[in-house]
Amino acid sequence: MLEELEIRNLGPIHHAVLDFAPIRHALLDFAPGMTAITGETGAGKSMLLNAIRLISGASADAGRISAGADETRAQGIFAVLDGSKAASIADEAGSGPQDGELFLTRCVPAKGRSRAMLNGHSVPRGVLTELAGELVTIHGQADQLRIASPTRQREFLDAYAGDSATLEAYRTAWRELKAMDEKLAKLQGQEAEARQRADYLKDAIARIDRVAPVSGEDEELKAKRDRIENAAAIAQGVGGAVAALDSAQAGYDDDGGSGVSQLLDRAVQSLRGIRMGGVFEESADRLESIGDEIADVVLSLTRQIDESEDGADLDAINERIHDLDELLRRWGPTLDDVLAWREQAGMELEDLDASPEKIDELGKRRAALLATAVKAAEALHGARVRAAKALGRKVSAELEDLAMAGAGLEVRVVSRLGGPDALDAHGGDDISFLFTPFPGSPQLPMGKSASGGELSRLMLALELAAAERRGTDAPQEGGGNKASGEKNTGDGTGASGDGRSGMTFIFDEVDAGVGGKAAVELGKRLAMLARSAQVIVVTHLAQVASWADAQFVVSKAAGNAGESRPAGVSTSVSRADGDDRVREIARMLSGSESETSLDHARELLAESKL
Template sequence: MLEELEIHDLGPIHRALLTPAGGMTAITGETGAGKSMLLSAIRLISGGPASSGRVSPGASEAWAQGVFAVDDRGGVAQEARDAGAVLEDGELYLSRTVPVSGRSRAVLNGKSAPRSVLESLASQLVTIHGQADQLRIAAASRQREFLDMVAGDDDLLARYRHSWDALRDLDDRLERLRHQESSARQRADYLRESIQRINRADPQPGEDEELKGRRARIENAADIAQGVSRALAALDASQVDVDADSSSASDLLNQAISSLRDIRVDGDFGELADRLESLNADLSDIVFSLSRELDGEESVEDLDAINARIHELGELTRRWGPTLQDVIAWRDKATFEVEDLDASPEKVAQLQDEREAAFDRALQDAGALSEARRAAAQSLAATVTDELSSLAMAGARLDIRVTDRGEEAVLVSDSAGEASTWPLDANGRDDIEFLFTPFPGSPQLPMGKSASGGELSRLMLALELAAADRRSSAAPAGEGGPMTFIFDEVDAGVGGKAAVELGRRLARLARTSQVIVVTHLAQVASWADAQFVVTKGASDGGQSAVTTTVAEVCGDARAHEIARMLSGSESEASLDHARELLASSSLT
């Protein structure tokens, strides 16, 4: 949800701060006042094209920033973190600077970011329905995405794409097998020989380092034995000379402990005795470990075998290392590669059988996806058509055509005997087309080519209303945040009762989403939870300089603005009408 929009030196707007309501916000003002600059600012922070011609005269740069409230656990927040942003209190800052000369700069939560990052994030937060923006829905891919969103077929789509990926993987493997050349066969021979050599040696992870340690001990056996013997002689002479009659360090510690235990006067003597006992236990462990060192020394005769094994393992690491773990990993990977490079008829036939089974699975999963899309298309088209009649478009209708390319599909092969994925692609086996009939008797035409800007805005409003109803009924409570919808030109060619119905439907959409509408109709603006007025006037620089101000109107000031929109004047009659309109514009 958009919490704040701030603009500096963009077109005629030198300073503006817009804090839209969580529900519906109306942007009003006289024609030419600069309402379009607000949309330009939102397009800028959404990663849209930047033009230095939009910088205010006399300014060095234009700047716009949008502050959005996002779910800390949602996908938008995670994508922002992946881009390096640090979110605080669930707020996302998208800003853009456009200099008079040079490149624009995009910033995400105070850190520079590629424009594409802003575009990706904003696409999940804001949907602009202006004449230029909504033409995107004319693209077949956008229509498919919208229908899938309404259908709620995420699980079916994910299952199909898993089947599709498996099918394409088998296609790639078959392609390699069929077209491998002599170099590939040589590669397979080399891999087999290498695998056999590694298997003969049977290396174990870390084995070479362990052998080098054993070798070092054998080579320094005399020094080790001498040092260990001296240490044992000092700690417990009986470990190296059974006839030794001197007391061990452990015996001396026991005497000290006993002496301290015999003291019957208050003091720390008991605690000191405990510490000596702990020290004595450690000393006993050390003596035991040193005595084992004398008993466990390897014989010098093992040195030749150890050196030979180290040399053998070294040959492996030099060729396929640098470590034995790398050698083992290379062998395991090479084993799979050899299987793919082995172009035996049996292998090809096996992969062909797997490929046919994968094709059947993908076709079946695509069929389930098609059924869900057809059901959603029928429901969505009927709902939108009903909405259009209340938006001053009686007789207009929307039809959604879902053409299943695979209803009679079979696995086919081309002249070279290679399998084809027809009729499937990465999104299923459907061709989806939104067809709009603007008036009775008009032919069905592709959406985007058959409506004016105002008609298309109202059509998009009807689509968003239908989608919002689906989202509110399907989404778990409290999941994510509301989408921000911005409508421009939605009221073109509308008046009277139809304008009231238009406002009512925008307010209905605002129950589940944030709605910002640029409008010149009082009947639409009166439904808003907040209203901002864009006003044009002369600046201090003279009559030739024009500035635009943006200010929220509330209470009596709002009634005056509604009256101006109704009749162009603010007479008592107009004000009474405005107050009456505001009072009646409520969904409750």
């Protein structure tokens, strides 16, 4: 919702007939609901829209700067919800909402480049354009009709249909189909480099598989080779050690010498022979324990002698070590690394496998995915057709009440299924909004078939239909908010929480060619839409302005010379409340403030309630 708009030194765009005066400074505090912008013809109401276009990222023109000023500046403050798309865009731009608000600013100097700012930080102009697309919609002849494009029409119809589950089911099926298409295209269109990579992987995997390494095998083999190569030294060393520890195990007789084990046995027997217990028994026990440890060492050493490597094939071991070293040099440094590379290479090779069998397998899988996508597209088509009929009926009925009797909208949904290029990312339908502005007129695409006022009323009818579909009471008569003092909260939540009700709709020229009862109905319809979204309308009709919750008056005023402000005529903007508003409505009705026109104005304001 637009909370505040501040304008400084904004000059008019040159007009061949009307003499507009610049806006030196204006500050408009907007509220939820409906706001009317009024003023005499030529007062400069359109400059307010120019300011909003500036902060929406429109092209800058130094000619907009008022005479004598160095720059023109426009700033809009918008309330946004956490988690909304606008908040996400701002976060991605590096300047998220501050206390739930976004500050969009545009400065256009007399010389040099314009500056776009978000929350006081410079950003590309495109960021303001993207943000404004989520915050503001201007419906007027001077603006490109957003919904004139097939993309916008499809998005509007899908939002109106409200069948998010069917739409997401199709999007999921489409993503899976496209992923398979990319995989097949990659396989079928492999270049020489890809084929060489596949050949290399095949050779490498075959080489590793021939060797069939086992984790840690190389270290074990090298230890075994060392034992074989040093077998004589090992035997001599172990034999001497065993002889010193246990002469019996070394093969000596009792007279040949005594080892450590025999000496310990003698010591134990001597101590136990004392037969007094105490320290003597304790010492004997400790020596026996030492003897057991020595016996274990002797047993381990004698096993080394018994496990003779004489029968091992040293040449075979060296050849195996050589084969493993070759693998380590290529894909090491450890055998675990070699085995991990082998596993990864196998998966990569599977993706690069462009064999006829592989392509045939993927082709069958693609056919299944295509069938799923077509089925989802058919379901989406059905939902769109139902929504299109309902939308066309509703908009045509609204147009009847907006002084466009005989006008109508047909939303056409044509399926492409069964033909070439049947599916795309958004389904299998061609969607077009065809407008008939008056009886007997041929159906023409929106944007090419109506005047600015007719287009604005058509857009109002579309927005009313959308508001009703969201579950709000915008198009429902009775239970009026103004009669009870109830106002739109402006929190942007809406009944459905789809976020669209957080949009600010600005209507310009919506009352062109309208008068009498039709003007009253137009104002009423705008007030209805304002119950689910913020509405700002530029109007010259009292019957429309009287329905607004707030009213601003644009007028010309004589300026005074001062700091950086040249004397002359300028445009002022002021809020009309109480008697001021009655006088403005009276002026709009009859051009005077007679008692009769004032009474008529009070009566009109009293009657303009939902």
